[in-house]
Amino acid sequence: MKKKIKFSISNIENQDIKLVSKILKSGWLTHGKYTSLFEKEFSKFTGANYAVSLSSCTSGLHLSCLASDFKKGDEVIVPAQTHTATAHAVEYTGAKAILADIDFETGNLKLDEIKKKVTKKTRGIILVHMAGYPCEIQKIKKFCATKKITLLEDCAHALGTYKDKIHVGNFGKAGCFSFYPTKQITTGEGGMLITNDLRFYKKIKMLKAFGIDKDIKDRKIPGDYDVKFLGFNYRMTDFQSALGYRQLLNYNRNLKKRHQIAKRYIKNLSKINDIKMMPYSKDCSFFVFQIFSEKRNKIIKEFKKLDIGFSIHYPNSLPKMSYYKKKYNLNLANFKNAINYGNMNISLPMYPKLKNNEIDFICKNILKALEI
Numbered sequence: 001m002k003k004k005i006k007f008s009i010s011n012i013e014n015q016d017i018k019l020v021s022k023i024l025k026s027g028w029l030t031h032g033k034y035t036s037l038f039e040k041e042f043s044k045f046t047g048a049n050y051a052v053s054l055s056s057c058t059s060g061l062h063l064s065c066l067a068s069d070f071k072k073g074d075e076v077i078v079p080a081q082t083h084t085a086t087a088h089a090v091e092y093t094g095a096k097a098i099l100a101d102i103d104f105e106t107g108n109l110k111l112d113e114i115k116k117k118v119t120k121k122t123r124g125i126i127l128v129h130m131a132g133y134p135c136e137i138q139k140i141k142k143f144c145a146t147k148k149i150t151l152l153e154d155c156a157h158a159l160g161t162y163k164d165k166i167h168v169g170n171f172g173k174a175g176c177f178s179f180y181p182t183k184q185i186t187t188g189e190g191g192m193l194i195t196n197d198l199r200f201y202k203k204i205k206m207l208k209a210f211g212i213d214k215d216i217k218d219r220k221i222p223g224d225y226d227v228k229f230l231g232f233n234y235r236m237t238d239f240q241s242a243l244g245y246r247q248l249l250n251y252n253r254n255l256k257k258r259h260q261i262a263k264r265y266i267k268n269l270s271k272i273n274d275i276k277m278m279p280y281s282k283d284c285s286f287f288v289f290q291i292f293s294e295k296r297n298k299i300i301k302e303f304k305k306l307d308i309g310f311s312i313h314y315p316n317s318l319p320k321m322s323y324y325k326k327k328y329n330l331n332l333a334n335f336k337n338a339i340n341y342g343n344m345n346i347s348l349p350m351y352p353k354l355k356n357n358e359i360d361f362i363c364k365n366i367l368k369a370l371e372i
Contacts, residue, residue, distance in 0.1 A: 003361055007309025008182040009353050011254055016246040023239040031216045032238030038245040039192070045248060046167040048175070048194035050201040053241055054208055057156045057191035059234035060176030061089035061126070064193065067203045068124055068150045068173060070095040076124040077117050079109045080338035081317045086126055086154050087324065095123065099318050099330065104337040106278065107290075107345075108135040111143055124150040129158035129168050131313065131347070132285035133278060137163050137171045144172075152176075157313075159184045160255040160285035169194045174204070179240075182311070184254060184287060185247035187240035208234040257352040258286040261359060265289050265348065268363035274370045276344075288313065288347035295370055296346050302369035308362055311347040 035053055043051040054060045070076055072094035078087045080099040087097035100117045103110045107130030127135045144151040151172035159177055161168045169175020179190040195201050211231030262280060269275055276292040303310050317338035319330040348362060
């Protein structure tokens with residue numbers, strides 16, 4: 001039986017589409033009220049003092065690195081197993097991205113690996129909460145404070161992820177979130193930065209809009225502003241903000257469903273020796289549900305035959321990417337966990353519209369692929 005199951009389906013409702021259409025017809029496409037509403041609601045949801053909407057999570061990471069004053073001669077530690085945007089954000093500033101191996105079980109940086117990479121030039125660390133699982137962030141935060149190292153969080157996978165009842169993104173100087181189409185909520189492209197540092201917030205606000213010192217609502221004369229420093233155009237449109245705002249209002253329901261799906265996957269697959277997976281965690285946002293298998297190619301072959309959607313996060317770790325491998329003459333033997341993680345993981349469908357019989361069908365055909 002062939003049963004098409006998509007890897008990802010957005011949680012956009014008809015009311016959301018109507019609202020976007022209304023904004024498009026209004027002609028007020030940027031600097032509108034929904035940008036402000038989205039930022040305020042995001043701040044409320046995460047418990048952060050400040051939130052800034054952006055064109056992408058990558059732009060948020062870039063601005064975080066700039067606002068942290070990373071520059072040529074500085075080193076910033078990032079996980080070897082992550083999207084290339086994490087390391088690129090460092091490289092954009094002229095600083096050097098130092099790749100550290102990960103913990104294979106979680107996909108996250110651990111303090112022991114960080115300590116191996118710290119030098120006198122280390123100015124920052126960017127943590128990634130892989131697949132929505134929180135890092136051992138309290139230990140790392142304490143270490144950073146002792147060493148006077150700036151801590152940033154890549155929360156692209158982590159909307160709804162908590163550690164010690166605190167939403168991730170609140171532990172470092174800033175946390176950056178992604179609203180790419182496969183993420184928990186989407187604005188097409190887009191992102192959000194949270195911080196609890198007022199000075200940092202003000203700098204980010206200017207950096208995202210050319211370095212301009214006044215919001216449009218604060219200008220007594222149109223176009224009357226000063227440019228304090230070299231900034232960028234990393235703004236989000238108002239119709240994107242409306243789309244994100246509406247989804248965020250319903251996100252707790254979305255998150256609850258993700259947890260139910262994760263529990264069903266675990267129940268169906270937990271007794272299979274050829275598969276490893278993380279245990280259930282109430283702190284995880286379950287951006288995706290990952291399994292690990294040395295027989296991944298067999299699963300992929302079966303999924304393609306049956307039109308079951310899947311992804312891999314990420315098949316090629318950063319040390320294997322030509323840019324980083326050649327520039328820093330990296331030895332792959334130093335990144336065994338990251339490379340194994342890339343070789344073995346497969347991300348299964350995870351979204352509120354996924355039905356129980358579809359989950360069971362996916363699991364049944366994983367067993368079939370593994371000949372169990």
